[in-house]
Amino acid sequence: MSTLSATNRSRQKVLGYPVDVVDQELALSVIESAWQNGKGLHIVTLNAEMVVAAQQDAELDRIIRHAHLIIPDGAGIVWAVRLAGQNIYRLPGIELAAAALERAGQSGRSVALIGGRDEIVSRLAHDLPMRYPGLKVSGYHHGYFTIDEAESIVDDLSRHNPELVLVALGVPKQEYFIDRFASQFPHAVIIGVGGSFDVWAGQVKRAPALMRRLHLEWLYRLATEPWRWRRIGAALPNFGFQVVGDLLKGANKKNNKKGKPDTQADSTPRNE
Ligand code: UDP
Numbered sequence: 001m002s003t004l005s006a007t008n009r010s011r012q013k014v015l016g017y018p019v020d021v022v023d024q025e026l027a028l029s030v031i032e033s034a035w036q037n038g039k040g041l042h043i044v045t046l047n048a049e050m051v052v053a054a055q056q057d058a059e060l061d062r063i064i065r066h067a068h069l070i071i072p073d074g075a076g077i078v079w080a081v082r083l084a085g086q087n088i089y090r091l092p093g094i095e096l097a098a099a100a101l102e103r104a105g106q107s108g109r110s111v112a113l114i115g116g117r118d119e120i121v122s123r124l125a126h127d128l129p130m131r132y133p134g135l136k137v138s139g140y141h142h143g144y145f146t147i148d149e150a151e152s153i154v155d156d157l158s159r160h161n162p163e164l165v166l167v168a169l170g171v172p173k174q175e176y177f178i179d180r181f182a183s184q185f186p187h188a189v190i191i192g193v194g195g196s197f198d199v200w201a202g203q204v205k206r207a208p209a210l211m212r213r214l215h216l217e218w219l220y221r222l223a224t225e226p227w228r229w230r231r232i233g234a235a236l237p238n239f240g241f242q243v244v245g246d247l248l249k250g251a252n253k254k255n256n257k258k259g260k261p262d263t264q265a266d267s268t269p270r271n272e
Contacts, residue, residue: 012088014080015242017051019070021081021088027096028103030069031189035109035163042067042182043191045093047074047218048239049232050171060172063179071096075215076236080243090215094196094206097166100189104164105132112157112185114177115143115168116197123201138162143169150177158184165190168197 010021022030027043034041044050044067054061064070072078073093081088104111111128113121125140138160141153157165158181165188167174174192182190198204206212207220218236222228 010086012081012084012086014046014077015051015055015239015246017046017054017064017070019046019072019077019081019088021086022069022071022091023089024091024096024099027069027071027091028099031100032103034068034189035107038187040182040186041069041189042178043069043071043093043096043189044175045073045096045192045194046070046077048076048080049074049235051077052235052239053172057172059179060175063172063175075218076239076243078215080239083243083247092212092217093191093193094199097191097193097196098200100164100191101128101132101135101166105129105135108134108136109163110136110138110160111164111166112138112160112162112188113140113166113168113197114153114157115166115170115174115193116201117144118142120197120201120203121168124197128200143173150181154181154184161185161187163188166193166196167191168193168195170194 011018012021013019031041031043044064046064050060050064054064071091071093072081072088073091075090078088078090101111103109113124113128115121116124121140121142125137129135129137139157139162141157145153162185165185167178167190169177169192171192171194174194178190178192195204199206205224207217211217211220218232222232
């Protein structure tokens, strides 16, 4: 996509899924340039659980691959890219989304909030402009609507042309939603933000800074929200085994190539 080639960020692959090597500043510059050029931008915040889900879900797979910017949200993604010998740092989606809100405020832009419980999203619609001066909330809606209601909700929200759209329905609901309705927000930066509304509203706590620094936020979430075991418990080991398996296969291929006798090498004069 053109927005990708416009920056100097590199793209890596994790189990075949693209991930952009970006820090917050670079990601924000991509967002700014989308705003300035009036282009739509879909940002996916990739983690290990999402990769494993996409391997079994052709629709999610397609949506991730077609996103304009895919940020390394999860520690597993960072681990896999580093294991393959490339340097990368984690960029949590919740932090990029908060930074995007701040930037939007600084330039007087507007945001639409979709998802979360009614009392949470309405509290945020009230609080965010105070937290980020200059920010306008052009509209909001809770995330507990039926498929039939979705269209009229989006019609309502898109009428005000928000420049930032944050969708907090969890994976993969939010990705399906974005895929289906992005064309109604043709000039917006759209980010699927999972449970970020709950955190911003003070309903859910993020891991302490030390755990975040040690890339153990996932462990904190498992400990504080044990129902996640069902979802993450199987996905993480599955992801880990696949990444290590891929790496070993790659190393084997290299070794096999090295082991083959190189008939030309003998006849080539050496420089020493
Ligand atoms: N949610 C929603 N509608 C739904 C299901 C979930 O609005 O039908 C919201 C829920 O209230 C929560 C968020 O989506 O705020 C999902 O948060 P979670 O941390 O589970 O997302 P993840 O990032 O793990 O996918």
